[in-house]
Amino acid sequence: xxxxxxxxxxxxxxxxxxxxxxxxxxxxxxxxxxxxxxxxxxxxxxxxxxxxxxxxxxxxxxxxxxxxxxxxxxxx
Numbered sequence: 738x739x740x741x742x743x744x745x746x747x748x749x750x751x752x753x754x755x756x757x758x759x760x761x762x763x764x765x766x767x768x769x770x771x772x773x774x775x776x777x778x779x780x781x782x783x784x785x786x787x788x789x790x791x792x793x794x795x796x797x798x799x800x801x802x803x804x805x806x807x808x809x810x811x812x813x
Contacts, residue, residue, distance in 0.1 A: 746785040776806035
């Protein structure tokens with residue numbers, strides 16, 4: 738895997754680090770986004786060790802991050 742090609746685990750770790758020094762609202766948004774990614778992993782849609790590009794393709798095939806996580810987007 739090249740430096741540009743991150744795996745899902747590294748991507749989530751980087752997201753965690755970006756929370757520092759951010760306004761509270763941004764931190765909350767990042768926490769929600771990270772939680773959705775973790776649910777996608779728990780549901781077996783993607784694995785932590787796979788490349789982010791492959792993971793995003795699988796998530797898109799499921800209908801997006803909310804759908805892949807088994808969540809309702811709240812959009813009607």
